[in-house]
Amino acid sequence: MGNHHTVDLLVVGGGINGAGIARDAAGRGLSVLLCEMGDLASATSSASTKLIHGGLRYLEYYEFRLVRHALREREVLLRAAPHIIWPLRFVLPHSPEQRPAWLIRLGLLLYDHLGGRRMLPASEAVDLRRHPAGGPLKAGFRKAFVYSDCWVQDARLVVLNALDAAERGAEIRPRTELVAARRADGLWRAELEDRATGRTETVAARALVNAAGPWVTQVLAERLGHNLTKRMRNVKGSHIVVPRLFEHPYPYIFQNADKRVVFAIPYEERFTLIGTTDVDYPGDPAQAAITEEEVRYLCDSVNRYFRRAVAPQDVVWSYAGVRPLFDDEAGSATAATRDYVLELDAERDAAALLNVYGGKITTFRKLAEQAIAKLATVLPIPGADWTAGAPLPGGDIADADFEAFLAAQRQARPWLPAELAYRYARNYGTRMARLLGAAQGLGDLGEDFGGGLYEAEVRYLVAQEFAATAEDILWRRTKLGLHVPAETAARLQRYLDAPDGDVGSEAARA
């Protein structure tokens, strides 16, 4: 890939913020190169609670701007990606010793009205002795509040942004690290290293976006040779997954004595996702892992509410991620702001640098628009804001009506088992047609890797979605890791490594 051209924008980091900025910029006609040292979404953006939410608890910290923006984004994103994003009704059991009912009602009233809500139903008070969410709870809980937020398959949101960016001309380079970059003659000269081969190349860029998440200050200091002006506070959060604790579709939001909240969310059909914790974490973000203490904290938190106790040995999977929070010197990690800060560094006649500090999954699209607006003050950027009404790949589902879409798919392909049809529709939306091609039966989907994973999906993910390893496929493009037999990972990796050729080739990209 020698003698590289000059790009308008080099984006460092393939998490939600980098991918979102690359998509927005490519859609305006800029030439964009995105480099990600690992897999897309391999860091924080696959380790979230996976909520597109206003953040009810942030109201207590008077974060009205953040909450309003975030609430508005729920329906914008729901329309753009109704396959990977869906509404949920959260149940908040009332425990009078924590927050008084009037305070919660007030919060929910704000929540209902702060961010224009058309598709999502309003909040309400319910009697747990009659509501289905009451059954699994201890007898003392009689009253609850129910409100709307949305669920998102976080790692897929990143990949779909990257895919959309690629389809609009961006070059997406996972497994490629920014080693160093310096300004020279009005351009950035950046050295990129292919992590698989160790090969390096130099690219030139008019502007550089540092969207390295929890590494943002490290990239700034160690890769770009800058003095730091802003400080980050990296805060680890962990989740556990246990066999499902309840059958109904309502996630719970539990209040803890320490003012935190812990969610228990129906997950991947057969499981319950429980999280999260908030622990200051100065270490290497790549090494973040859940501790025994956090597992115990999460079990204890839900055990105050559920009749059936959860114990550490019930945990089938866990994950930990590091929130890159802007350091507003708030005291506790729980109180640190979740809002983002964009910093433009553009000395006269020098190539521009934009640093992204913080930012939620929920606000990535607005963040990208604002990033472009900042860059437009120093670079000629054509085009107006465009992402608000644009579907993400596979999200062009009529009226954003997922149920009708799924029903049509099942009718068109009666041979597809219901569970598989549902999963393909949820993961790929209208793109499931590309995955399935001309298949007329399960036999046409190729090798069966177990647990509902067939060769056709593997090929699709490699060809279209930048997947390279078994882990990319089992834990980020899908969560099949929770469902496949133990031997699948090794078998899948052997298949991907096989020299037979065209599985991994760029030529397979349609």
Ligand SMILES: Cc1cc2nc3c(=O)[nH]c(=O)nc-3n(C[C@H](O)[C@H](O)[C@H](O)COP(=O)(O)OP(=O)(O)OC[C@H]3O[C@@H](n4cnc5c(N)ncnc54)[C@H](O)[C@@H]3O)c2cc1C
């Ligand atoms: C426990 C937890 C729960 C959360 N829950 C929610 C939630 O429910 N809803 C919500 O909206 N938000 C949530 N968040 C916040 C959200 O996940 C993050 O704010 C968001 O994912 C950050 O995205 P990012 O792109 O900035 O960072 P990242 O996803 O970390 O991406 C940065 C990328 O940069 C790459 N990188 C770093 N250095 C280099 C280099 N030199 N060269 C190339 N690449 C490099 C890294 O590999 C990484 O992939 C949660 C966060 C945590 C930790």
